[in-house]
Amino acid sequence: MEIEIYTNDELKLVKPLNIDLTPMFIYFRNQEECYPDHGWIDNPLVILGWWTNSLVDLLNGGSGQDFCFMEGAFELNAVMDNNCILLKSNDGRITWKVNCQQFAGSLISALKTASRLFYEIGHPELTNGFNEGIKQVREALTKSFPR
Numbered sequence: 638m639e640i641e642i643y644t645n646d647e648l649k650l651v652k653p654l655n656i657d658l659t660p661m662f663i664y665f666r667n668q669e670e671c672y673p674d675h676g677w678i679d680n681p682l683v684i685l686g687w688w689t690n691s692l693v694d695l696l697n698g699g700s701g702q703d704f705c706f707m708e709g710a711f712e713l714n715a716v717m718d719n720n721c722i723l724l725k726s727n728d729g730r731i732t733w734k735v736n737c738q739q740f741a742g743s744l745i746s747a748l749k750t751a752s753r754l755f756y757e758i759g760h761p762e763l764t765n766g767f768n769e770g771i772k773q774v775r776e777a778l779t780k781s782f783p784r
Contacts, residue, residue, distance in 0.1 A: 638667045638735040640688075640747035642681055644754055658683070661754065663747070665704075665713065665724075665731075672731045673711040680707050681751045682763065685744075689770040691715065692744055695722070696737070696777035703727075720782075741778050745771050 642663045651660055663684065664677040671677070684707055691702035695715055704724070705712040713724045713731065722740050724733045752767035 638665065638733060638740055638743055640664075640743045641666050641671075642747045642750045642754070644758070648678070649758055659755070659758070659760075661751070667731075667733045667735065670731065670733075672713065672726055673706060673709060677706070678708065681747075682755070682766075683707055685748055685751055685770065686766070688744060689748070689773060692741060693773050693777045696741070696774075696781045738778065738782060741774050745774055748774075 640663070642661060644661045648660055648662070658680050659682060660678050661681045662676055663679050663681045664674060665672045666675075684705065688704050691704055692715075695702045695717060700716075703712045703714050710727070712727045714727065715722050715724050717723075717737070718734060720737050721734050722737050724731065724735065726732075748767045748770045752764040755761070755763045755767070
């Protein structure tokens with residue numbers, strides 16, 4: 638399971654009034670299935686923050702969190718199932734059971750990629766938030782899966 642995040646030259650030209658709403662391609666991919674869709678465009682600065690908070694809460698014993706998208710009514714409900722996370726879409730299209738540490742690693746990778754992309758498009762000041770998210774996920778993982 639991976640979180641795909643990337644941009645292209647066309648999207649780099651989009652200059653939103655609010656940098657928080659900078660569009661990029663971002664979606665979940667599990668083997669050949671994508672959610673909400675391959676090539677989905679959304680606002681990673683916002684949703685990666687939501688997803689970080691959701692995963693950290695889940696790892697810290699929360700009752701279950703959703704991984705929501707801003708653009709459209711798409712979300713994956715997540716609950717812990719031993720060392721896995723069970724993800725079910727609100728529209729019934731997706732049910733995935735993924736290793737918790739793999740899911741967290743995918744989120745960390747997406748945060749790193751977003752940090753690099755925002756730096757490349759001229760917003761290095763936003764990298765601190767992504768780096769803080771990485772730190773929060775790693776701390777929650779260490780607490781949940783001590784060595």
